[in-house]
Amino acid sequence: MTTSGPTRVRRPRARWLAVGVLATAAVAGACSRERTNVLVPDGAGTVTVMDFQEPFPLDPLPEGWRHRTFWRHRPMEMSFVTKAGVAAMRFATRDTASMLFRHVQVDLGTYPHLSWRWFIETEIDGTVDERTREGDDHPARFFLSFVTTNGVARQMEIIWANRRFAAGEYKMLGRFPHYVANGGAANVGRWHDETVDLAAVYQELWGGDPLGVTLVDLGVFCDSDDTGAESVAYIADVRVSQTPPS
Structure with missing residues (x-):
């Protein structure tokens, strides 16, 4: 089994790169359906x-899971596989986009x-500027x-960057934050252990x-609908x- 070495704990660095465009369509309606079988x-x-x-069954999914699809976009392909000795879910896109959600109730204070762990086999074409909506x-x-404890909802993404960003940086689309955990062509083709x-x-x-902030939904999101890539x-x-994994 190939890995990238010891688990790395990612902590944010105060470097921001922003563009004045709307956040991704993923935000809208992401958590609108009734929540059942929430993982606590x-x-x-x-x-x-x-x-x-x-x-487990992918259609229909077990209670507590949701496959979030988008109007006018075909969904990503999902399948259970073993990759380089690791049991995993394979996510493939071809001008497609969707999310696999798990409903949770996780206190950040605890x-x-x-x-x-993730393994990128085929990256997005790095010639398209990932700082733009396109x-x-x-x-x-x-x-x-x-x-939050007073009912304020906030969203963000953790991403594998293509070319423009390094681990620990933030990509901003409008006011929507993306935290970069890893990325780049040099890291493609092997397993990486991540902790944020x-x-x-x-x-x-x-x-x-x-303290008191609750993570209520976690989704794996793979997309190539803007660039038309794979x-x-x-x-x-x-x-x-x-505590951080050892």
Whole structure:
């Protein structure tokens, strides 16, 4: 099994690159349906949010999951596979876009760390400027939705960048934030272990104390609809934890 070495804990760096365009259509209606079978951590130090080791039905999905599709866009392809010895979900796009959501209720004060493994096999054409609406495609990204104690909803994405951004930077489309966890052609073709301190990222973006902020939806989002390109990514072992994985 090929990996990128020890798990890296990503903490935000105060570098912002912004463009004055609308945020992605992913925000609209992302969490509008009734939530059932919500995953609530049981107090264990590490809790698996998306376990792709054991295949489950994709149509229809189990309760607590949702495949979010978009009008006028064909959905991404999803399948259970073993990639380089790792049980994973394969996400493929060809001028397509959609999201696979898991409904959760995760307190950032208790479970601030999000970790996962990903393997990018086919990246998005890096000649299209990913800072623009026309280039807003990534081979793999996570969509996160938070709710504060007073009911304020906030969203962001964690992305695999194409060319313009380095790990720890933020890509901004309008006012919508994308945190860069990894990316670039040099990192394609092997497994990477990632950990992001969500509490630190939340505080960097919106300020205040993340204690009491709840992560209510987590989605894997793969798209190539803006560029018309193709992409293939594998994702495994999506977890939240009280401390960074060793």
